[in-house]
Every structure is written in structure tokens, then in C-alpha cells.
Amino acid sequence: MRGDVGMIERIVCGTDLGPNTSYIVYHAVYLARQCGASVEIVHAVEPINPFGMALFKSYDLNPSTGQATDQILASIKDSVVERLADEYMSGLDDLGAVCNVVIEQGHPADVIVRRANSISADLIVMGSSAGPRHGFSLLGSCTARVLQMARQPVFTVPFVNHEDPGVSENPQMKLW
Template structure:
């Protein structure tokens, strides 16, 4: 049997407290495989950044300075890079690469994974209510159905 080397691990993170668990699990996986790590954040809908309920996520205080009624994409991109840089600091590895893209989540994740020739994609599975999943779809499900790259799915549902 031929052994396949996993050289690049792409960790897709949204702006949500669950990003901490996804980043830490993805980082551990990549370290165990001695792989290059790339953190990815997709900018899709500015309203995703509107929550003031989140405490700082891995040291990042949030997107509070943004005007979400008329978002400046450059400012949003810079804030997203700040978020990913705080994730890097939290993980304690300055060699981690960061990428910020715009677009629909699943499409942008898959396109980026193919562009960088990722060997595995680490993504979270949020615990949305069944109606939300039916109406909105699931990014993880879309990536899973369309990907030709292996996925490592991190469940983020709170335990009952």
C-alpha cells in the first residue's frame, strides 16, 4: 500500500467562538502529520460580523469598528487578517500562512484548497437547527459534497 504524504492542511475558520476549537484541532492534526498550515477566512456577508455577544476570540476583540450598513471591503479584509493573526498567536506558530478571500463560503473554500493544493481541509460543523439547515444549507455539507480533497470535520455542537 502506498503511503500518501499530507503536506498542506487548510483550516477554514469563520468568525464564531467555535473557531477556537476548529483551529486547535486542525493545528494538532497538522502538527501530527508535520504539515504546512494555512488558515483561511471567507468574507461573504457583513452581517456575520455584527454580533456583539462574542467575547474576544483567541485574543481578537471583534469587528466592532466596521460600519456594517456600508462595509468597506478593504477594512473588512484587514480586520479578517487581524483575526487570523490572533489565531496564529494563540496557536503559537508564526510560520502559519493566512488567506482571506471573498465569496460564497463553500465555493471559496474549495477554490482556495485547489489553488494551494491542500491535502486536507479542516472545517467545523456548526449545530444549526434543522430548519436553518434546510433553508440555508450547510457550508460543511456543500464542501463535503463537492470536494475531491479529504475533509476533517470538527463537530462544534455543544454537549447537552
């Protein structure tokens, strides 16, 4: 932390891009606006398994160069930015405090914590659990692992609206 004024300057928002993403991003952006901070959205992609490598080879892509992987990660990043602009907010102008979208290979908790450390983030924002897809629990396995590994405070957003997880009932969260 860097003093009283601007105590929170950088926020990492970890997401699995599931149905709760908009709700989590809303919280991260709301906090960022209150603090004058920036938000970096982080999504992890599992490393390519042997079957995926075989697919690359069948399309004459050389996975050992990393070029194919880079193309896939860039494509995912483009999709995430489009999705944020189109679905979660009403256009790129409303992304406001979001300064970057990062897509990295690795276990989600490791990627989120590594990224938070690399940019000296002051706060990590993420969902508390995976929601109905994986059964409800107090904390999801990724969130529990981030809480164990992180040096920063972790703000967990509960999954509260089972019908439409992207809609906040709190009028203060109506940012856009």
C-alpha cells in the same frame, strides 16, 4: 497526495470564526504537527451588498476601485491573527503550523474549496455544523457543500461540548 512520507503536507482549515473556531484550529494544528504539515486558515466574507456600497460612498470611499474592500479584508485578517494569538493560543509562538490566514470574499464553501485547490491542499478541516446559533444538525450547509465539491478528504470536527466549545476533553488535544 504525494507519496507515503509526508502524505499530508498542506491543510486548509475553514472557519466562520464562531465559538467553535479554537476547537477546529486545535484539531487542524494537531493533525499538522503529527504529519509535519502546514495549516492555512481560511475565512470567507460575503460580498458587499448594495447597502454596503452606499456606506462606502457616504464616507467618500470608492468601492469600484477595490481599495476600500482591500482595506476591510486586511483589517479582518489582522483581527483574525490577533484573535488566534490572544484567545485560541498563548501567543504567536504557539501558532506553530499555521503558515497563513486568508480572508476572501465569496460563499464560504466556494472560498474554502477554491483555496484548497489553489494551494494543492491534501486535507480540509472544518466544523461539522454551525452549532447552537443555527440549531444543531448533523452537517451544516457549508460543510455539506464542501463535502460535495472538494477533491480532497474533508475532516469534520463535531461540536461536542455545548458549554464551552473551545475546550477539548481529550488530553491529546492539550497542545498549548
